[in-house]
Amino acid sequence: MSATHDVIVVGGGPSGVAAAVELRRRGVRDVVLLDRESELGGATRHCSHSPFGMREFHRVYLGASYGRRLQQEALAAGVDVRTSHSVVRLGDDGELLVSSPQGVSSLRGRRIVTSTGARETPRSARLVSGDRPLGVLTTGALQSYVAFHGLMPFRRPVIVGSELVSLSALLTCVSHGARPVAMLEANARATAKQPLTWLPTVLGIPFHRGAEIVDIQGRQRVESVTLRRGEVLTSIACDGVLFTGRFTPEASLHMLSGLGIADGSGAPLVDQYGRLQNPLYFAAGNVLRAVETGGWAFREGRAVGRAVAEDLSRPASACQPVRVHFDAPIKLVVPGLVSSGDRMAVNAFRHFQLRMTCAAVGRITLLLDGLPAWQQSGRWLPERRILVPMPPGAPDAGRISFVFEEKA
Numbered sequence: 001m002s003a004t005h006d007v008i009v010v011g012g013g014p015s016g017v018a019a020a021v022e023l024r025r026r027g028v029r030d031v032v033l034l035d036r037e038s039e040l041g042g043a044t045r046h047c048s049h050s051p052f053g054m055r056e057f058h059r060v061y062l063g064a065s066y067g068r069r070l071q072q073e074a075l076a077a078g079v080d081v082r083t084s085h086s087v088v089r090l091g092d093d094g095e096l097l098v099s100s101p102q103g104v105s106s107l108r109g110r111r112i113v114t115s116t117g118a119r120e121t122p123r124s125a126r127l128v129s130g131d132r133p134l135g136v137l138t139t140g141a142l143q144s145y146v147a148f149h150g151l152m153p154f155r156r157p158v159i160v161g162s163e164l165v166s167l168s169a170l171l172t173c174v175s176h177g178a179r180p181v182a183m184l185e186a187n188a189r190a191t192a193k194q195p196l197t198w199l200p201t202v203l204g205i206p207f208h209r210g211a212e213i214v215d216i217q218g219r220q221r222v223e224s225v226t227l228r229r230g231e232v233l234t235s236i237a238c239d240g241v242l243f244t245g246r247f248t249p250e251a252s253l254h255m256l257s258g259l260g261i262a263d264g265s266g267a268p269l270v271d272q273y274g275r276l277q278n279p280l281y282f283a284a285g286n287v288l289r290a291v292e293t294g295g296w297a298f299r300e301g302r303a304v305g306r307a308v309a310e311d312l313s314r315p316a317s318a319c320q321p322v323r324v325h326f327d328a329p330i331k332l333v334v335p336g337l338v339s340s341g342d343r344m345a346v347n348a349f350r351h352f353q354l355r356m357t358c359a360a361v362g363r364i365t366l367l368l369d370g371l372p373a374w375q376q377s378g379r380w381l382p383e384r385r386i387l388v389p390m391p392p393g394a395p396d397a398g399r400i401s402f403v404f405e406e407k408a
């Protein structure tokens with residue numbers, strides 16, 4: 001027989017810690033927080049730079065100290081923290097299979113919150129051809145080398161990508177003795193906002209827009225890469241390649257366990273309370289939608305924790321939510337479900353969060369039962385947060401959809 005806990009939170013990054021602490025604050029007695037790493041903090045604890053924690057703790061932390069603060073918050077709130085515990089299966093009935101140094105065991109939760117974060121797309125999934133030398137990494141791997149082993153694996157890498165995390169990669173390089181020889185962005189413009197994207201220029205590092213890496217050369221270590229700009233191929237000498245960003249939700253647990261993931265986001269589908277179609281399960285943070293900041297993940301975790309605390313006061317009942325529909329170039333909408341019955345006092349999600357697959361100019365309209373409830377025209381950029389307030393009438397609608405009309 002496995003022990004039954006009030007709530008089990010899977011993943012101890014900002015969103016999982018915030019959910020667990022909020023549950024304890026709201027009087028939930030038995031909250032277990034599981035993380036596969038040896039300490040809490042999630043992706044933040046690998047970051048040797050700031051800014052973290054401004055909104056939630058009103059001070060600026062470096063990533064590693066922010067991670068420690070999260071761990072202190074969880075312990076001080078009386079959360080039962082179990083690190084080095086990997087969840088390997090999520091059962092339909094709330095039973096989790098957990099692997100730890102003590103072996104494999106089962107735990108059962110009356111409710112489960114998954115907050116397993118997101119991961120960057122590595123070389124293999126980007127289909128970059130060529131040799132397989134040492135020195136090809138993602139930002140997360142680089143930051144682990146630096147933070148936990150004091151190692152800098154290259155001196156003159158090429159950085160691929162121009163998201164916020166790409167700038168984090170750039171800062172990690174320059175603050176640890178490496179000098180990137182170039183930054184590359186496949187699109188015509190940088191993904192992160194100005195003035196952040198001025199950073200490479202300020203540091204004197206060439207920033208190639210509209211350039212894609214197509215091949216890596218090197219016998220043992222990386223020696224050069226081939227870039228394609230339109231039809232033109234050029235070679236850059238370097239000793240490493242840093243693939244940054246293009247995050248995808250860490251949702252393999254949901255997929256393998258049969259809870260399912262959505263097209264577009266690659267994430268579990270939740271309703272306005274953060275609840276999956278299986279009403280024992282909730283989710284928060286970057287597992288819902290790659291990718292947001294630490295502060296955003298924290299607030300989302302807290303809001304979902306509040307909803308779970310309320311939900312615990314009644315039996316879990318299967319909800320029949322309405323699916324939110326959308327068309328390209330809209331890439332994802334979170335929440336992707338809206339429940340009507342069984343309402344809670346406050347939504348965990350007060351907005352629909354949208355992302356686009358590519359830059360587009362035109363009008364986004366939210367339709368409830370075919371009638372416009374919100375619309376806005378503009379130039380929409382990929383990976384930028386778009387927030388649409390959830391109308392009070394959304395839970396009563398039989399059909400909810402977002403449509404995009406391109407400006408001629």
Ligand SMILES: Cc1cc2nc3c(=O)[nH]c(=O)nc-3n(C[C@H](O)[C@H](O)[C@H](O)COP(=O)(O)OP(=O)(O)OC[C@H]3O[C@@H](n4cnc5c(N)ncnc54)[C@H](O)[C@@H]3O)c2cc1C
Pocket residue numbers: 010011012013014015016034035036037040041042043044047049050051052053085086087088115116117118139140143165168169250253284285286287291292293294295297298
């Ligand atoms: C390189 C980098 C730089 C960044 N820089 C900044 C910055 O400067 N400022 C900022 O605000 N944000 C920054 N971010 C973003 C921020 O780190 C994330 O938004 C935040 O960590 C997301 O929190 P989360 O709780 O959703 O997920 P994560 O922090 O990713 O936490 C997920 C946790 O789940 C655990 N987990 C996953 N699967 C399992 C499993 N099966 N069993 C048990 N545990 C599991 C993982 O070990 C991890 O601890 C950065 C991110 C990266 C990668």
